[in-house]
Amino acid sequence: MEPKGLKSPPQILEAIVSAVVPHTLREDVLGDLRRGYKSPLQFIRESVKALSRVIPGRVRRSFNVALVCGQVCALCFFFLGAPFSAGLVTGLILALVLLSLRDGHTFPAESPGEALLDAVMAVTFVAVAQVLIGAMSAVPRTQPLIMWWGGGASLTTLFLLRMIFRQKKPDQPREYAENSYRTACVMNIMWLIAWIALMFTNPDSSSHIINILTAGLPIVIVAADFRAGQQGMSGPGRRKIPPIFYNREREELMRKLSMLWRSKGIAAEVLFFAVLVFQLAAGIVSHSDVDRFRLGANITASLMLAIVWRYIRKFNRSARRLLQAEIDDLDKKKEAES
Amino acid sequence: MKTKPNNALGQFEQLVITAIIALGDNAYGLAIQAKLSEYYRDKEVNLGSVYVTLERLEDKGYVSSKFSDPIPERGGRSRRLFRLLPTGQRALQESVSIQVRSQKSIAAFWRKLKWSPKG
Numbered sequence: 001m002e003p004k005g006l007k008s009p010p011q012i013l014e015a016i017v018s019a020v021v022p023h024t025l026r027e028d029v030l031g032d033l034r035r036g037y038k039s040p041l042q043f044i045r046e047s048v049k050a051l052s053r054v055i056p057g058r059v060r061r062s063f064n065v066a067l068v069c070g071q072v073c074a075l076c077f078f079f080l081g082a083p084f085s086a087g088l089v090t091g092l093i094l095a096l097v098l099l100s101l102r103d104g105h106t107f108p109a110e111s112p113g114e115a116l117l118d119a120v121m122a123v124t125f126v127a128v129a130q131v132l133i134g135a136m137s138a139v140p141r142t143q144p145l146i147m148w149w150g151g152g153a154s155l156t157t158l159f160l161l162r163m164i165f166r167q168k169k170p171d172q173p174r175e176y177a178e179n180s181y182r183t184a185c186v187m188n189i190m191w192l193i194a195w196i197a198l199m200f201t202n203p204d205s206s207s208h209i210i211n212i213l214t215a216g217l218p219i220v221i222v223a224a225d226f227r228a229g230q231q232g233m234s235g236p237g238r239r240k241i242p243p244i245f246y247n248r249e250r251e252e253l254m255r256k257l258s259m260l261w262r263s264k265g266i267a268a269e270v271l272f273f274a275v276l277v278f279q280l281a282a283g284i285v286s287h288s289d290v291d292r293f294r295l296g297a298n299i300t301a302s303l304m305l306a307i308v309w310r311y312i313r314k315f316n317r318s319a320r321r322l323l324q325a326e327i328d329d330l331d332k333k334k335e336a337e338s
Numbered sequence: 339m340k341t342k343p344n345n346a347l348g349q350f351e352q353l354v355i356t357a358i359i360a361l362g363d364n365a366y367g368l369a370i371q372a373k374l375s376e377y378y379r380d381k382e383v384n385l386g387s388v389y390v391t392l393e394r395l396e397d398k399g400y401v402s403s404k405f406s407d408p409i410p411e412r413g414g415r416s417r418r419l420f421r422l423l424p425t426g427q428r429a430l431q432e433s434v435s436i437q438v439r440s441q442k443s444i445a446a447f448w449r450k451l452k453w454s455p456k457g
Contacts, residue, residue, distance in 0.1 A: 008413060025389055025393075027416055028367050030413070030415055031409070031415035031416065032368040032412075034411075034412055034415070035368055035412050049385070050384065053384050053389070057386070058390075061394075061397075
């Protein structure tokens with residue numbers, strides 16, 4: 001219901017502005033613009049002026065270094081098998097800009113549907129830019145197989161990354177702890193897959209023994225460290241629990257706790273990175289005609305993954321703290337009951 | 339209690355908070371923009387800058403907001419009404435006292451220039 005005599009902007013203009021304005025500011029911006037409405041031209045001018053400040057402000061506010069690094073990895077990394085071309089680089093940059101704009105638009109949280117839509121849009125940008133520029137010029141185009149494989153892998157990784165970084169914080173502490181645990185597990189697995197995939201694109205060493213060793217060792221290191229975190233064959237920390245505290249809920253939380261990366265000691269991490277550096281160095285030494293572009297991209301991707309690891313560690317620590325707090329809470333309750 | 343240096347108020351933030359105080363229960367985007375234009379002696383203020391600053395102040399914990407009931411003049415949309423919080427009051431106090439101190443030293447500097455013997 002609207003008072004008579006008041007001018008209102010054309011619906012189409014209002015719908016366009018509504019689509020562009022970030023979610024949480026829609027009510028304020030559209031209401032204020034409508035209140036000050038004089039003519040369609042004035043409405044467009046005011047909308048453009050307001051959005052020129054609101055959108056960059058939102059992008060700055062929602063900027064997350066870890067998410068951006070992860071997205072760069074996800075996009076660049078899975079197209080590493082493709083020849084470097086203007087189309088690929090343009091598509092990657094456009095996709096990253098688009099994702100940053102979407103971050104600002106949907107800040108502070110995204111629904112799974114929105115995260116999937118963003119991932120689809122970003123990957124489509126890369127693919128379309130590749131196809132278009134490849135069709136218009138003589139620049140070599142990515143092979144369809146690499147595009148399908150890379151596109152699929154990028155889509156999944158981007159979706160997961162956006163779900164991790166842009167998820168809504170649950171209100172209940174238990175739900176929050178469980179969510180953090182799931183997220184940390186997904187991050188650990190994704191990170192490991194990314195490293196393994198990257199290792200396969202590194203130049204091979206001329207020695208088969210070195211190749212086999214460097215391919216297998218990182219997995220062995222991670223598995224051994226994970227096993228050590230499980231605290232023995234009988235299960236996660238079962239021996240240390242006094243019988244009075246035995247309960248399924250607590251055991252489940254303990255199991256989850258043992259699945260996360262431990263913050264104690266850095267021996268496994270140092271060994272893991274040392275093997276990776278050794279593998280890369282052995283490959284470079286063995287090939288005098290190594291592709292410098294590819295090598296540069298691999299080193300950049302490795303550095304990015306190392307940076308992302310810092311955030312993943314932090315996330316693991318925080319998830320561990322949350323789970324531990326839930327365990328302590330359960331213990332206190334049990335103690336009070338008895 | 340002193341506010342952290344990185345949470346210190348900028349000039350525009352200080353003016354926005356002043357506008358919120360002046361408007362009382364009617365502090366929302368468009369009204370704050372009009373008040374700021376008054377402070378700037380009818381110089382037009384971008385509505386987008388007002389929203390961005392209000393959100394930043396809310397992130398810093400200096401202001402809080404709530405939505406009013408839908409209003410027909412706004413096409414059935416609500417107003418987001420802002421209120422200054424005690425932390426915001428302290429930040430404003432601190433910011434004003436810094437300005438007063440700097441004004442004093444500027445005044446002292448000018449006096450010194452004016453009174454210094456020429457020879």
